[in-house]
Amino acid sequence: MTKPTAEMNRSTVHALSPMQSCRDRGRQSFIFHAKRQLGQFARSTLQAEFGNAQVTDDTESSVAPLDKHPAFAAWSALNIGSQQQMWRALGDMVSRQAPALDEAAKEWNKAAKKGSIELDPELAMPTYFASTAYHGQPGGYCLDRDSDDWYAGALQEAGGTLYSRGAGTGAKDSKGQAVLRFIEATFPGFSPQRVVDLGCGYGGQTGNYVVGFPDAEIHGVDLGAGLLRYAHPRAEALGLPIHFKQACASATGFPDASFDLVVSNILLHEIPREMLEAVMRESFRVLKPGGLVVHQDVPTQRPDTPAFQQWLSNWQVAHNDEPFWQSFAETSVPDALISAGFSSEDVFESYQPQIDGPLVWYMVGARKL
Amino acid sequence: MKQGAQPSDKPAYFEDPAMQALYQMVLILGEELAATREQLHALIALCEAGTVPTAEALEAFVPDEQFDQERADWVARLLEPLEKMSSQSGDA
């Protein structure tokens, strides 16, 4: 078996990466190409049909015009089918190697010297988090069956990679590196001593901040114990000193004014509006004066978002277990930052091209001056 | 201990539920064929190179770019009939 190929996997290969068998590669490539193809079909044919339907149909709802169209039904069935297939193919790959991955996790947990992990078995999970299987991931990010369970983290890494590659993200793209490039270009010379990554998940982006700020102390916070149990040995195996903590991004437990940089990668579109507002307040609270907060996410916030994009967003909500995608598109993050205490003149928004591929990322944040 | 969340039920896309099932079956067949193509390609390439196609050799085999392209092409062909459903195509 081989480690995942560059074509399939935009994230780093490490001791806890599941090996891809010849059959795994065939299955995953099929899903990847099907997703790319379906995306193209949506942008060409469905978008054109959407335009036609809008001209002839003046109903209020943005979903209605395409609902009864046969091409829409076929596209939806294939799109959701490929998503379900993806989780099955990745689940099979990870489960088959569970004993070996378990060993690797134990070994790196024991060897751990650089970073740390702090779990809180008593932590109450917000209802939305405990009940959402984000974009269909079996068990969701909250899966936590026993005190050794790292499965959610392994699936999040493998699934996040194949899903976003299928959606058009280039093989070399990195959300964390996009944030670093943005900071470098916008606040040249900014050099934080303490950094916290909110909603860090399996830690794939968190590692970028270690590389980008080698002298800083890097922390990662997430609700999911099953994610952090994978993130920690993964980081150790890669030689990345990261301190992981199980906590809510809205109540991290860190002291006031204890960080120079607060970041998050695609956290905001996965949380309800009240949580988003609470995360902005927490970002303000833990920042030192002079500190910087940068949240990176999908660019659905653009005020000039075309109607068809809006329609696709609605589709994610109704069909792909993304319950907050739409509310995120409609929430003003700058307003939430200002309500949280940042001055309006210190708040910024920006769209950054991905380094590899046609897509852009949304950056939003503030300097605490 | 948390058993986790399960994906929500999907809306019905067709009036006839058998249609949905058929799409699912086509995808599963496509995936299975993709896995078989992958193995068959590795097998033939190893034989042509005079290598004994042991299980290890098969798993270690890395396909070339041309095979990557062929994969993309046949999946595109599989989904081509979708294009015929647009109102412009005259077949709708």
Ligand SMILES: C[S@@+](CC[C@H](N)C(=O)[O-])C[C@H]1O[C@@H](n2cnc3c(N)ncnc32)[C@H](O)[C@@H]1O
């Ligand atoms: C889409 S994932 C992104 C993970 C990681 N930042 C990345 O980009 O690879 C969103 C993450 O946010 C976490 N999350 C959701 N709600 C949270 C909350 N209230 N506090 C902390 N983490 C949360 C989820 O567990 C998940 O790992």
